[in-house]
Amino acid sequence: MTHELTTGSLPAPLRRPAPRWRRLASPPVFHGFAGRLVPGFAGLATVLALAGLWVGFAIAPTDHQQGEIYRIIFIHVPAAWMSMFIYLVAALHAGLGLVFGTRLSPLMSRALAPTGALFTVIALWTGAAWGKPTWGAWWVWDARLTSELILLFLYLAYLGLVSAFEDPRRGDGAGAILLLAGVVNVPIIYFSVRWWSTLHQGSTIRLDAAPAMTHTMLAGMLLMALACWAYTMAVALARVRCLITERAALEAQS
């Protein structure tokens, strides 16, 4: 079974054609496949975002406690969800790459991380924009915001590590180990920050405590979450195509 993954190294007459889906593990094949998907996801993201914002702003009612400002939730929560989800997926690819040695996997991790970091920044920024009118402070040491901040550091550590080496394969491997170490740590970090938060401030300051979710609010949030997911797919697939091309050019040089 393993030789099918290294089919490219055998001379043509000896190669058995791999099953269709497994051929996608080859970077050149995936390059074409991803290229066909990117415009579709981009369009989907736009449509979903418009729908989500419409539901969020035109249909969902004003919250009687927080007024209009709660509508930040339609970007804050999906961004936070995506920041965590992307990290998990990147770690998954890291694990697959280390276990199966597939060449595409570390490239997928590299392609996902910048978008994940961006969503983390958006979650933090929108959290601040929510906190200022609600709690009077740009930054509150809310357990979730603090965890989000640490997640940003984890992303920056990964991005810094993978770009630190001349040999990109060392960067791939080191980044993969770091992602896996991080993914084990993320629940622990989250738990420790919750521990810290309850020790020091009780539950008085929690940014997402306020609105009781009506159906429309939930619908808006889910639509925006799907929009962010589709956006991530489009950008990550585009980025991995660039990485495939750039990596092939690099390997052709050396």
Added chain:
Amino acid sequence: MLIAVFMRELLLALRRPTDALAALLFFVLVCSLFPLAIGPDAALLRAIGPGVVWVSALLAVLISLQRLFEPELADGGLEQWLLSPQPLTALVAAKVAAHWCIACLPLVLAAPLLALQYGLGGETVGLLVAALLLGTPTLVLLGALGAALTLGVRGHVLLALVMLPMSVPPLVFGCAAVSAGQQGLPAGASLSLLGACLALAAFLCPWASAAALRLALE
């Protein structure tokens, strides 16, 4: 051979104590800087004392780890480790254990004196020492992973960036233990969590560090 690695590290440190002493000195210096920066208000110092001591310890550990594997990298010792019949994980564990004895034991022993600077009382000092005893090995284990991942990279920021986010749990639990003691609350839960972090780190970090070292040598 594991004992040999361990003893060799200790002997080298005894002959050239500069690195270990530098970490200790850094620890003491940083702890002494905070009151200078914040002011000598006794109540305030007592409140921030545990946190400051912990962060200083974390930074001192970080500094001492910069060159954890460099001697082996420089003189070909790492290749020897790869070729030796001992599993690389065990060798890394031995090296980390030795490093803790050299770099962290002095910190733990110095902590009571620094606690005096911050006006921490008797039982609190005991908790501080216990927390540091449980927490610093975790920090060294995490730092070893960071050092293995960043082996050969120039500059210090990357190691800090890699190690510090993952060091948040022992930091939080360690300070929580001491603060609990200060307020007269039971510290058992925090200390247990600290111990759990240590167990997990001791189980996973040497193995991951070995993988990172192998990667570095390919």
Added chain:
Amino acid sequence: MNFADHGFYLLLAYGASGALLVAEALLMRRRCRRAAELEPGDAE
């Protein structure tokens, strides 16, 4: 509940987020165009 006030913060939040996401998408487009020049013959 000053709506004008909240409007400012909503704009701050959505405006910056939108700008960042659009910037990322545009940078991706530029990078893809440059990568396509590296290898004109894509393996499809």
